[in-house]
Amino acid sequence: MTSDDRSRFVGIAWRLDRLRWVPSDVLADLVMKDGECVWAFTDGDPPELTGNESIDRELAARLCAGCPVQDECLELELRTAGEQTAGVWGSLNERDRRALYPYWRQRGERAEPLDHHDFPEGGEQP
Numbered sequence: 001m002t003s004d005d006r007s008r009f010v011g012i013a014w015r016l017d018r019l020r021w022v023p024s025d026v027l028a029d030l031v032m033k034d035g036e037c038v039w040a041f042t043d044g045d046p047p048e049l050t051g052n053e054s055i056d057r058e059l060a061a062r063l064c065a066g067c068p069v070q071d072e073c074l075e076l077e078l079r080t081a082g083e084q085t086a087g088v089w090g091s092l093n094e095r096d097r098r099a100l101y102p103y104w105r106q107r108g109e110r111a112e113p114l115d116h117h118d119f120p121e122g123g124e125q126p
Helices: 003-019 024-034 036-040 053-064 070-084 094-105
Strands: none
Touching: 003 070, 003 094, 024 036, 024 070, 036 053, 053 094, 070 094
């Protein structure tokens, strides 16, 4: 990971701070109501990721372009899936979200505790 990548992920984590006290059910309602992808693929599945980092990054950006709830979507996915994230969420592909996750986790407490499976042995937040 380059220093530019680290700076980008830290910036995204800081941007998501404004959502950390929003309950997950509220985020889910917003994403389901206003998410572009929810309505764009009512007749079929979205395109699958290819495994090629640059192509998948471009695909994620295109799928989410213009979506009004990108940050809410990303915050919700990081909370619910953690490092087990899959697909495209919040305009980021899987690899980018996995790289973002540790920076996001460092941002502090949230409206609801994160699942204990993300914490080190003993189930407590570091």
